[in-house]
Amino acid sequence: GDSVTQMEGPVTLSEEAFLTINCTYTATGYPSLFWYVQYPGEGLQLLLKATKADDKGSNKGFEATYRKETTSFHLEKGSVQVSDSAVYFCALSNFGNEKLTFGTGTRLTIIP
Amino acid sequence: NAGVMQNPRHLVRRRGQEARLRCSPVKGHSHVYWYRQLPEEGLKFMVYLQKENIIDESGMPKERFSAEFPKEGPSILRIQQVVRGDSAAYFCASSPLAGIDEKLFFGSGTQLSVL
Numbered sequence: 001g002d003s004v005t006q007m008e009g010p011v012t013l014s015e016e017a018f019l020t021i022n023c024t025y026t027a028t029g030y031p032s033l034f035w036y037v038q039y040p041g042e043g044l045q046l047l048l049k050a051t052k053a054d055d056k057g058s059n060k061g062f063e064a065t066y067r068k069e070t071t072s073f074h075l076e077k078g079s080v081q082v083s084d085s086a087v088y089f090c091a092l093s094n095f096g097n098e099k100l101t102f103g104t105g106t107r108l109t110i111i112p
Numbered sequence: 113n114a115g116v117m118q119n120p121r122h123l124v125r126r127r128g129q130e131a132r133l134r135c136s137p138v139k140g141h142s143h144v145y146w147y148r149q150l151p152e153e154g155l156k157f158m159v160y161l162q163k164e165n166i167i168d169e170s171g172m173p174k175e176r177f178s179a180e181f182p183k184e185g186p187s188i189l190r191i192q193q194v195v196r197g198d199s200a201a202y203f204c205a206s207s208p209l210a211g212i213d214e215k216l217f218f219g220s221g222t223q224l225s226v227l
Contacts, residue, residue: 036218
């Protein structure tokens with residue numbers, strides 16, 4: 001079945017550091033790929049998505065490129081801020097909203 | 113976040129008791145999804161409901177678990193005779209339409225602890 005393997009956390013970085021959170025997937029067909037973010041006390045929110053190979057999703061300074069050859073969708077940001085502290089989930093979908101497959105989540109803490 | 117409300121935030125039950133988890137979707141949303149996150153695992157799809165109908169329950173355990181989304185009121189996930197293995201975070205999400213990824217909104221989750 002489909003699965004998502006995500007970089008284990010927690011991850012702690014200093015403000016303005018470069019961020020990479022690794023995500024690889026196993027899936028049949030051509031899934032859509034997502035990054036969701038959960039800020040403290042809130043629900044998951046869609047951060048960015050990509051629906052086909054070589055697509056790049058981007059939002060709020062975060063980027064991720066759909067790499068079919070390496071089955072990866074790594075999340076990057078050039079300069080993190082304290083407000084980026086949250087839990088980040090990588091996910092895929094072959095069937096739309098109702099059957100998203102998630103990774104375990106990576107807790108990111110940014111220190112001033 | 114666009115206002116999916118889940119309650120309670122934390123629920124403690126003893127083995128054998130019933131757990132009822134509530135989810136009020138964003139106003140106007142008629143599609144509700146339940147996901148479960150067991151410790152050290154990713155969120156797993158449980159069930160997809162559309163007002164008064166269960167569309168897909170392929171992720172629901174075969175026994176003790178049920179879900180409803182009545183015409184009026186919140187969606188309810190009910191777990192009968194809870195066991196320690198049911199301890200997890202349960203997330204609800206809603207959308208106005210099926211298959212529109214950008215419009216999927218999640219609640220903050222209910223953390224169920226079974227003693």
